[in-house]
Amino acid sequence: xxxxxxxxxxxxTAAAGLAPAAAKEIGDxxxxxxxxxxxxxxxxxxxxxxxxxxxPRLNGVFGRRxxxxxxxxxxxxxxxxxxxxxxxxxPTLDAYVANPxxxxxxxxxxxxxxxxxxxxxxxxxxxxAYSDRPQDIPxxxxxxxxTQPVLxxxxxxxxxxxxxxxxxxxECTTCHQRDGSDLGIPSIAGWPAEDFVVAMHAYRxxxxxxxxxxxxxxxxxxxxxxxxxxxxxMLE
Amino acid sequence: MILTRRALIAGSxxxxxxxxxxxxxxxxxxxxxxxxxxxxxxTVARYxxxxxxxxxxxxxxxxxxxxxxxxxxxxxxxGLRDFDSLVHGYDRLAAGNVTVINDLATAVxxxxxxxxxxxxxxxxxxxxxxxxGIDFVADSVPGWSLAAADAMPHAYKGGAQTELLxxxxxxxxxxxxxxxxxxxxxxxxPPAPYERVCMIAHLLNQTNPTAKIIILDPKEKFSKQAxxxxxxxxxxxxxxxxxxxxxxxxxxxxxxxxMEVVIEGEVQKVDCCNVIPAQVAGGIxxxxxxxxxxxxxxxxxxxxxxxxxxxxxxxxxxxxQGDMPKSAFSANSQAKVAAMAIRGELIGSxxxxxxxxxxxxxxxxxxxxxxxGASYEPSGDRIASVxxxxxxxxxxxxxxxxxxxxxxxxxxxxxxxxxG
Numbered sequence: 001x002x003x004x005x006x007x008x009x010x011x012x013t014a015a016a017g018l019a020p021a022a023a024k025e026i027g028d029x030x031x032x033x034x035x036x037x038x039x040x041x042x043x044x045x046x047x048x049x050x051x052x053x054x055x056p057r058l059n060g061v062f063g064r065r066x067x068x069x070x071x072x073x074x075x076x077x078x079x080x081x082x083x084x085x086x087x088x089x090x091p092t093l094d095a096y097v098a099n100p101x102x103x104x105x106x107x108x109x110x111x112x113x114x115x116x117x118x119x120x121x122x123x124x125x126x127x128x129a130y131s132d133r134p135q136d137i138p139x140x141x142x143x144x145x146x147t148q149p150v151l152x153x154x155x156x157x158x159x160x161x162x163x164x165x166x167x168x169x170x171e172c173t174t175c176h177q178r179d180g181s182d183l184g185i186p187s188i189a190g191w192p193a194e195d196f197v198v199a200m201h202a203y204r205x206x207x208x209x210x211x212x213x214x215x216x217x218x219x220x221x222x223x224x225x226x227x228x229x230x231x232x233x234m235l236e
Numbered sequence: 237m238i239l240t241r242r243a244l245i246a247g248s249x250x251x252x253x254x255x256x257x258x259x260x261x262x263x264x265x266x267x268x269x270x271x272x273x274x275x276x277x278x279t280v281a282r283y284x285x286x287x288x289x290x291x292x293x294x295x296x297x298x299x300x301x302x303x304x305x306x307x308x309x310x311x312x313x314x315g316l317r318d319f320d321s322l323v324h325g326y327d328r329l330a331a332g333n334v335t336v337i338n339d340l341a342t343a344v345x346x347x348x349x350x351x352x353x354x355x356x357x358x359x360x361x362x363x364x365x366x367x368x369g370i371d372f373v374a375d376s377v378p379g380w381s382l383a384a385a386d387a388m389p390h391a392y393k394g395g396a397q398t399e400l401l402x403x404x405x406x407x408x409x410x411x412x413x414x415x416x417x418x419x420x421x422x423x424x425x426p427p428a429p430y431e432r433v434c435m436i437a438h439l440l441n442q443t444n445p446t447a448k449i450i451i452l453d454p455k456e457k458f459s460k461q462a463x464x465x466x467x468x469x470x471x472x473x474x475x476x477x478x479x480x481x482x483x484x485x486x487x488x489x490x491x492x493x494x495m496e497v498v499i500e501g502e503v504q505k506v507d508c509c510n511v512i513p514a515q516v517a518g519g520i521x522x523x524x525x526x527x528x529x530x531x532x533x534x535x536x537x538x539x540x541x542x543x544x545x546x547x548x549x550x551x552x553x554x555x556x557q558g559d560m561p562k563s564a565f566s567a568n569s570q571a572k573v574a575a576m577a578i579r580g581e582l583i584g585s586x587x588x589x590x591x592x593x594x595x596x597x598x599x600x601x602x603x604x605x606x607x608x609g610a611s612y613e614p615s616g617d618r619i620a621s622v623x624x625x626x627x628x629x630x631x632x633x634x635x636x637x638x639x640x641x642x643x644x645x646x647x648x649x650x651x652x653x654x655x656g
Contacts, residue, residue: 132457133421133559134559134560136421136561137457137458137459138594138610138621139608140624144621164588166287167576170572171572171593175650177648177649178652181652184641185648211609212625215610215611215623219623
């Protein structure tokens with residue numbers, strides 16, 4: 001496709017409104033509330049003023065270390081898992097609700113497990129609402145599932161498009177200065193495109209250790225990395 | 237170019253040069269007015285002017301001739317930065333085809349799409365961006381009002397208040413008591429009050445090592461809590477005491493005249509008191525009818541456009557968008573999405589899917605920095621967090637030193653990105 005035609009097509013897309021990237025909610029919290037009442041409420045309390053019952057209260061469970069609440073008599077198995085580093089996140093809670101004994105052998109929770117993955121998502125969506133809000137505690141567990149950005153075919157065709165790269169670069173230049181200054185944060189201006197691509201893929205695979213860069217790279221697809229590489233390679 | 241209020245009133249075309257004076261060349265070129273020259277407003281103005289390459293008429297209205305950042309002001313309190321290094325002018329924005337007006341926006345007529353300034357100037361707009369930061373909730377701390385900020389500073393907007401607080405800390409008697417009244421959620425920069433305490437403790441350690449610091453907190457938890465508490469124990473011994481609601485932190489009044497704080501009815505004499513009140517959107521957002529019952533201005537998550545008025549965008553602390561914390565990094569991130577969306581509407585440029593992020597460094601002590609970060613995407617009617625990380629407790633000194641150095645690099649980077 002000639003560049004002129006491509007750009008014309010893009011203007012049409014832009015005018016029509018490009019589908020935005022949309023994270024997926026964990027699940028349906030209303031259905032989750034019903035499931036909580038059916039499956040959990042015999043033993044667990046959640047919400048304002050919730051106390052321990054047969055099981056521990058579930059306020060603030062997301063992000064908490066397993067077996068760490070004062071005033072609840074946990075199984076030795078749960079205490080051991082907590083000491084080994086088990087923390088409650090969306091994946092670990094999902095696994096625990098699916099089959100408690102598979103994750104924590106010897107848990108006192110006498111629950112057979114919830115096999116339906118969609119039902120578990122709804123349930124956890126309801127429970128998530130009673131844990132820390134990221135706007136108050138930014139490091140709190142995520143509230144939605146990450147998706148790869150939705151890009152139309154026309155945008156996907158822009159491999160190595162430096163204009164797209166310039167837009168994406170706005171996320172980089174909050175820290176990496178366009179003029180190549182490198183006080184405390186390395187310069188990426190004028191980096192050869194090939195090095196750039198290799199480095200970003202290494203962050204995506206968590207081979208390079210920096211957590212900010214791992215997070216940034218993990219949300220970029222190959223076209224986006226190529227576009228960024230093309231843009232930064234152009235900078236003097 | 238920077239237009240002073242006087243020059244504008246005089247209608248001086250000569251002072252403004254030949255291009256982009258709205259009154260001269262406004263016809264035909266879409267006009268964007270930005271209110272507030274902080275992390276959100278200056279970024280959106282700069283990116284609009286840069287990326288539209290002359291196709292837009294961009295005006296930034298800011299009451300102060302230069303911007304003293306609130307972010308990094310804790311380092312000034314701790315003696316790790318001088319005050320001048322926090323101050324940024326608008327000359328590079330002005331050189332980049334943004335018309336900068338030093339005046340205060342006092343009213344928005346949404347029907348007529350017109351902004352009125354304190355100096356009497358009116359600005360017509362096709363799109364308006366509000367990035368007015370925060371205001372304080374009256375009476376949220378009984379006994380405190382803005383009139384008392386000379387005796388008990390908030391120091392939660394950069395500038396003179398920050399300098400006042402530092403002078404007061406330095407004037408404390410040996411073994412004196414510093415009290416901080418911490419704010420309830422949500423507020424600007426969640427870890428900032430606790431980093432501030434680290435920096436004040438660092439200062440006092442050198443000059444007033446028997447002083448005490450008490451934090452009166454209405455919250456049961458706060459951001460980076462484990463990291464801060466680890467640092468307080470490691471560097472500042474018994475100096476810092478955090479009083480949470482269980483011990484009266486949520487039942488606090490102040491008496492600025494007698495320098496007392498009243499905790500659950502018990503009077504405590506203090507030598508310096510930093511009151512950080514509850515917060516709402518900057519006043520112009522409410523005045524323009526853009527805020528909801530929460531006091532913040534709701535926006536669409538894919539563009540940062542107001543839910544109330546399709547010609548208006550709201551950025552940064554003032555916006556109610558979902559999971560992003562109120563921070564300079566967030567405002568800067570949101571401004572780039574907004575600039576793209578506004579260009580798309582006004583001049584048909586390409587619109588890519590919105591992505592947001594926030595990272596946040598806090599200093600525990602010199603050469604000991606920690607950080608957290610999260611990424612965000614539009615999800616339904618809100619911006620949702622989809623990933624996050626945070627430094628670990630017990631990290632070795634070399635890693636903490638790298639993080640500390642990185643935070644200085646971040647400050648240099650983001651201020652260059654905001655102000656040019």
